[in-house]
Each structure stands twice: as structure tokens, then as C-alpha cells.
Amino acid sequence: MSYKTILAILDTADNSATVADFAFSIAAANNAHVIGLHAETLSAVPLVAPMEIPDPVAVQALQDMAHSETLEVERIFRQKAEAGSVPFEWRSFATATGYGSAPLIETARSADLLIASQADPAKPSDSHVDVDSFLFESGRPVLMIPYILRTPKPIKRVLVAWNGSKEAARATLDALPILKAADEVEVFSVDPVDTATQSAGMAGADIAANLARHGVKVSLATAESANKSASSVIENRLSDNSIDLLVMGAYTHSRLWQLIFGGTTKSLLQSMTALTLLSR
Numbered sequence: 001m002s003y004k005t006i007l008a009i010l011d012t013a014d015n016s017a018t019v020a021d022f023a024f025s026i027a028a029a030n031n032a033h034v035i036g037l038h039a040e041t042l043s044a045v046p047l048v049a050p051m052e053i054p055d056p057v058a059v060q061a062l063q064d065m066a067h068s069e070t071l072e073v074e075r076i077f078r079q080k081a082e083a084g085s086v087p088f089e090w091r092s093f094a095t096a097t098g099y100g101s102a103p104l105i106e107t108a109r110s111a112d113l114l115i116a117s118q119a120d121p122a123k124p125s126d127s128h129v130d131v132d133s134f135l136f137e138s139g140r141p142v143l144m145i146p147y148i149l150r151t152p153k154p155i156k157r158v159l160v161a162w163n164g165s166k167e168a169a170r171a172t173l174d175a176l177p178i179l180k181a182a183d184e185v186e187v188f189s190v191d192p193v194d195t196a197t198q199s200a201g202m203a204g205a206d207i208a209a210n211l212a213r214h215g216v217k218v219s220l221a222t223a224e225s226a227n228k229s230a231s232s233v234i235e236n237r238l239s240d241n242s243i244d245l246l247v248m249g250a251y252t253h254s255r256l257w258q259l260i261f262g263g264t265t266k267s268l269l270q271s272m273t274a275l276t277l278l279s280r
Contacts, residue, residue, distance in 0.1 A: 007111035020080035100133035108138035141174035167249025171279035
């Protein structure tokens with residue numbers, strides 16, 4: 001198993017070079033095809049009193065800005081693509097609904113892996129990718145790049161955040177091409193409990209055995225959270241063990257949170273220090 005179609009989600013000119021670099025690096029290791037995807041998003045249009053009709057000058061200015069960014073993002077992507085030998089294609093869509101629009105989600109559903117960048121909080125933009133929509137609507141794994149990480153490096157140490165959920169299982173097996181190439185993979189459980197098939201002390205043993213059969217160099221570890229949150233325990237593990245990639249399920253706790261991240265997922269994404277592969 002390997003990734004054969006990788007979708008690079010290129011939302012802004014600021015992070016497109018980084019996303020493209022990661023996409024082409026992973027594609028080269030998997031002999032994969034890369035699709036560069038951009039949504040030309042139109043901002044809200046100012047209304048003119050007293051009739052409250054759109055200001056045509058403002059409309060044109062916003063359209064020009066959005067199109068200029070599209071051209072710059074495409075230029076960056078093609079420059080990165082032409083520097084290597086990986087097959088690629090470019091797709092862009094004009095939309096008022098951002099990255100949740102149907103054509104973009106349809107494109108994502110046919111890819112093996114999506115790659116996107118975490119938004120830099122110091123550089124807010126209407127063009128930033130709507131990762132929620134991709135996770136909940138595409139059915140495909142998303143590899144998130146922390147905004148502090150600018151250059152690809154080999155993924156040697158991987159932490160699988162394991163809680164026994166279907167989302168965690170999906171994420172783990174979606175990450176299999178990367179796990180097989182890694183030097184070390186740790187299946188890590190926080191506050192595990194006894195189940196009908198496994199004791200708390202052996203949490204994750206079955207999925208670890210499956211990974212081992214695929215040739216993954218895997219180990220097991222558990223931890224108690226005590227007075228800390230699960231996300232804090234995982235963050236400490238990432239830092240202490242110099243982890244290159246975190247693999248975890250994107251899960252929610254109630255229907256109220258269906259459209260936004262909840263709990264551990266949200267906390268970890270807000271303070272990302274390592275590449276993070278998420279599946280829903």
C-alpha cells in the first residue's frame with residue numbers, strides 16, 4: 001500500500017511553498033501524482049446605503065485581489081513542481097463558500113492523502129483552508145503542517161494516539177505508508193481502560209500487532225493523565241520523544257460539535273509542534 005494521489009491544499013501565497021514542498025516530498029517517496037488545489041474565495045461585499053446594494057467598485061477590487069492571489073499561488077506551485085520529476089496538475093475554483101464547496105470536496109474524495117497547513121495566527125486571511133469540511137465531508141486523511149514548520153524532513157519517529165475509537169483505527173491505517181517507512185512507531189494510550197478483549201495495561205496491543213504484520217517497527221506505551229488533560233499528556237510525549245508525526249482520529253463528543261473540532265483534537269491542533277495526520 002502506498003499513496004498514489006496526493007492533494008496539496010494551497011490556500012494562501014504565504015504557505016503554498018511549504019505545502020507544495022511537503023506534497024512533492026511525500027509524492028516522490030510513493031511514486032505518486034500531486035494535485036494542487038486552490039479556492040479563489042470572494043470576501044463579503046460591502047453594501048452602500050441607503051439602498052444597501054453592492055458597491056461595484058468594491059466588488060471588482062475584491063475579485064481582483066482574490067484572482068491575484070490565485071495567480072501567485074499557482075505560480076508558486078508550478079515552480080515547485082517543475083523543480084522535480086513528480087507528475088502533477090493544477091486545479092482552482094472560484095467560490096463564495098471557501099473550501100467547503102462541492103467541487104473541492106469532490107476532488108478531495110478521490111485522493112489518498114490531503115496535505116494542508118495550519119493557519120498562522122499572526123496572518124489571518126479569508127482564504128485559509130476550512131479543514132473541518134475536508135475532515136468531515138471528504139472521508140480522506142488530512143496531513144496538517146504546523147505553521148512553524150517550513151521545510152520537509154524525514155518522518156522517522158511517529159506517535160499514534162490510540163483510544164480504541166473507530167476514528168483512531170481509521171487514522172492509524174490511513175497512515176500506514178508513512179508508518180512502514182518510519183524508524184520508530186509508538187502506539188500511545190492515555191488513561192486506558194479494561195475492555196472485553198484487552199486489559200488497560202495492554203491497550204493498543206491488537207492494532208500494534210496488525211502494524212507489526214505490515215512490517216512496522218512498533219512499540220506500546222500508556223500513561224495516566226492525573227490532573228492533566230489528555231492533550232497535555234500527548235503534547236509532552238511529542239516533545240520529550242522528538243516526534244516527527246502525530247497520528248490521531250478527529251473525533252467529536254456530541255452533535256453540537258459536529259462542525260468544529262472538540263476536546264483533545266482541538267487542543268492539539270491549536271498548539272501543533274509536529275506534523276499531524278487526522279482521519280474521521
